[in-house]
Amino acid sequence: MTPESNIAHAFKPSTKRRALIKGLLAIGAGGASLLRFAEALADASAADVASITILSQPGSIPDLLRQATFPPFAKDYPKTEVKLEIATNAVGYPRMLTQRNNPAISGGMFNDVFTQRGRSDGMWIKMDPALTPNQKKLAEGLSTPGGLGFPFQLQPFGIMYNPDRVEEPKSWNDLWSDKLVGKVVMWDAYYDAYIMASYIAGKGMSVEEGVKLWAPHKANIGAWVNSPVVSEDLVSRGEMLMAPHWGANTMQAIATGKKVAFTLPKEGGVQWTGHAEACVGFPSGVTELTQRYLDIWLSDECQMTWITKGFFSPASSAVSVPEELKSNPAIVSAEQAMKRLIRPDFVTIGPEMPRLTGMIQRTLKG
Amino acid sequence: MLLLLTPGLVFIGAALIWPLLIMLRVSFLQRFPGPVVYTIAKYAALLDDNYFIDITLRTFGLGLVVTVATAVIGYPVAWYLARSPSRWRHLVFLGVVYPLLVSVVVRTVGWTILLGTQGVINKLLISLGIIHDPLVLMESFWSVAVGLVHVLLPFMILSIAAVLGRIDKSYSEAAYTLGATPMRNFVTVTLPLSIEGLAAGSVIVFCLTIGTYITPVWLGRGHVTVLAISIFDEMVTLVDWPTGAALGMLLTVATLLLLAAYGVFLSRYTKR
Numbered sequence: 001m002t003p004e005s006n007i008a009h010a011f012k013p014s015t016k017r018r019a020l021i022k023g024l025l026a027i028g029a030g031g032a033s034l035l036r037f038a039e040a041l042a043d044a045s046a047a048d049v050a051s052i053t054i055l056s057q058p059g060s061i062p063d064l065l066r067q068a069t070f071p072p073f074a075k076d077y078p079k080t081e082v083k084l085e086i087a088t089n090a091v092g093y094p095r096m097l098t099q100r101n102n103p104a105i106s107g108g109m110f111n112d113v114f115t116q117r118g119r120s121d122g123m124w125i126k127m128d129p130a131l132t133p134n135q136k137k138l139a140e141g142l143s144t145p146g147g148l149g150f151p152f153q154l155q156p157f158g159i160m161y162n163p164d165r166v167e168e169p170k171s172w173n174d175l176w177s178d179k180l181v182g183k184v185v186m187w188d189a190y191y192d193a194y195i196m197a198s199y200i201a202g203k204g205m206s207v208e209e210g211v212k213l214w215a216p217h218k219a220n221i222g223a224w225v226n227s228p229v230v231s232e233d234l235v236s237r238g239e240m241l242m243a244p245h246w247g248a249n250t251m252q253a254i255a256t257g258k259k260v261a262f263t264l265p266k267e268g269g270v271q272w273t274g275h276a277e278a279c280v281g282f283p284s285g286v287t288e289l290t291q292r293y294l295d296i297w298l299s300d301e302c303q304m305t306w307i308t309k310g311f312f313s314p315a316s317s318a319v320s321v322p323e324e325l326k327s328n329p330a331i332v333s334a335e336q337a338m339k340r341l342i343r344p345d346f347v348t349i350g351p352e353m354p355r356l357t358g359m360i361q362r363t364l365k366g
Numbered sequence: 367m368l369l370l371l372t373p374g375l376v377f378i379g380a381a382l383i384w385p386l387l388i389m390l391r392v393s394f395l396q397r398f399p400g401p402v403v404y405t406i407a408k409y410a411a412l413l414d415d416n417y418f419i420d421i422t423l424r425t426f427g428l429g430l431v432v433t434v435a436t437a438v439i440g441y442p443v444a445w446y447l448a449r450s451p452s453r454w455r456h457l458v459f460l461g462v463v464y465p466l467l468v469s470v471v472v473r474t475v476g477w478t479i480l481l482g483t484q485g486v487i488n489k490l491l492i493s494l495g496i497i498h499d500p501l502v503l504m505e506s507f508w509s510v511a512v513g514l515v516h517v518l519l520p521f522m523i524l525s526i527a528a529v530l531g532r533i534d535k536s537y538s539e540a541a542y543t544l545g546a547t548p549m550r551n552f553v554t555v556t557l558p559l560s561i562e563g564l565a566a567g568s569v570i571v572f573c574l575t576i577g578t579y580i581t582p583v584w585l586g587r588g589h590v591t592v593l594a595i596s597i598f599d600e601m602v603t604l605v606d607w608p609t610g611a612a613l614g615m616l617l618t619v620a621t622l623l624l625l626a627a628y629g630v631f632l633s634r635y636t637k638r
Contacts, residue, residue: 090603091602094601094602094603094605095602097399097605098399098605098607100399101399182502182505188588188603189603221588222502222505222587223505223587223588224587224588224589225588226603237482237484238483238484239478239482239483239484353604354604354605354606357599357603357604358604361417361591361599362417365588365589365591
């Protein structure tokens with residue numbers, strides 16, 4: 001055959017049809033194998049899981065997790081890698097919600113608001129006590145109702161301020177001072193400042209009432225943020241002077257050299273609880289390992305790391321706050337928490353988040 | 367020819383048309399994710415809610431202000447680039463193009479160094495004794511406008527300069543010969559001939575302004591909510607995808623209408 005007729009032969013329709021049929025048969029056979037493989041993967045045991053992905057808050061938390069939780073987990077499950085997805089709840093949770101049909105994050109840490117949002121959205125699984133034995137060490141009254149997750153750390157929500165530029169605020173009403181026009185950082189996704197305003201005005205722990213009380217003072221709000229790190233940065237640089245903020249986060253910022261300080265005003269503050277949650281939609285092996293990994297967060301060693309490196313208050317009754325940290329305003333004992341911190345009804349607040357945030361945007365940002 | 371166009375068409379279809387169609391569908395859903403119930407309630411809410419009306423007006427107002435400012439500032443620079451015989455022309459061209467090499471995020475954050483309460487301007491004014499307390503130079507519509515003019519000016523300059531450079535100089539020379547003053551020469555000869563460049567630059571700047579996100583977020587510090595920020599809030603913070611999609615469609619339709627108007631203008635103008 002001539003080269004031209006070779007080429008023509010190679011592209012003859014009959015040859016193409018046979019190649020196509022062979023290809024389709026191969027896909028069919030391969031597809032069946034793929035299906036069997038997928039089914040096998042779904043039933044894979046914990047020993048076969050290559051990795052689990054855990055949502056972590058940003059800042060110094062990822063380093064704490066790598067230091068305190070990765071080694072003990074790797075010792076028991078050397079074949080499974082723990083990957084951290086680092087994001088605030090305000091950014092990470094909505095992403096998880098939209099990925100729920102094909103989830104990537106099998107568990108993580110969530111604050112009270114997003115824990116309840118996840119509960120109403122059906123995002124969490126019930127923890128198996130056999131896989132999370134450290135739950136027995138939880139301080140009394142701290143267990144999560146219904147067993148959907150468990151608390152692993154506490155911190156007070158008070159006021160962060162720049163100690164070089166302003167005096168320590170004594171009251172939540174100091175945020176409304178005329179000297180602070182345009183100098184206060186606020187959130188529209190977290191409501192504790194509004195709740196405290198309502199509480200000390202005698203109107204209960206109502207976000208709506210708090211927003212109305214803030215309305216005449218909205219000129220004091222200099223910046224709206226959706227990240228604790230941005231808030232700390234603004235106050236540290238002196239661009240802003242005060243911000244309702246978390247105690248442990250403030251202490252972590254101080255440890256990195258930022259010029260901020262934390263105080264719990266005379267009226268007290270809000271108790272924030274960090275919850276460990278495992279997510280729906282994963283094979284049994286992944287779910288088991290996620291729970292086993294999260295259980296490490298309640299181990300004595302990890303609880304002590306939360307206190308000494310993260311400045312969180314312990315959720316476990318088996319661990320005591322070291323003497324040198326007992327005077328730290330960001331670390332509260334169970335007795336102090338009972339006396340000075342209020343616990344809003346996040347079960348109601350969580351699902352109302354879209355409406356409440358919308359109300360804040362219209363009332364205070366307009 | 368169709369074979370050559372296919373890869374491009376497939377890419378545009380997959381990356382642009384298909385997501386737009388998905389967004390259009392989501393904008394008519396009552397809830398997403400959730401049961402499929404179609405409604406126009408989200409669009410009705412946008413048209414009825416003063417909050418969203420204000421945001422829309424603010425967004426398009428910002429677009430108009432930034433477009434006019436970049437046109438006024440950019441035209442002389444474009445003229446210089448296109449017409450000046452100066453040997454420093456290439457340096458000016460580099461100066462215009464260089465900011466495009468730096469991320470818009472970096473450029474926007476850099477404004478904090480100038481405009482912040484602890485920024486250069488405030489520190490200078492305080493050290494000179496002109497003010498005692500720092501001025502609030504950010505957190506306003508105008509600080510956002512200034513930042514956007516800085517970011518988008520190169521687009522306007524290059525669009526105008528490209529057209530100015532193609533205009534035959536003999537037209538101006540003929541006008542001078544016939545007794546036209548420099549001002550009349552510019553108004554009756556050069557400006558009309560350069561209108562296509564001005565229009566192209568205006569469309570680019572306006573479209574980029576009404577879709578901008580990082581500059582209003584950073585320079586506005588939450589006080590200047592534009593459509594892009596509102597879309598982010600609805601989609602990410604509040605997970606109200608139908609409302610976010612409806613806002614997105616509003617922005618998309620406005621942009622398409624503007625492009626259509628530009629197309630009509632161009633076809634009528636070039637016929638003259």
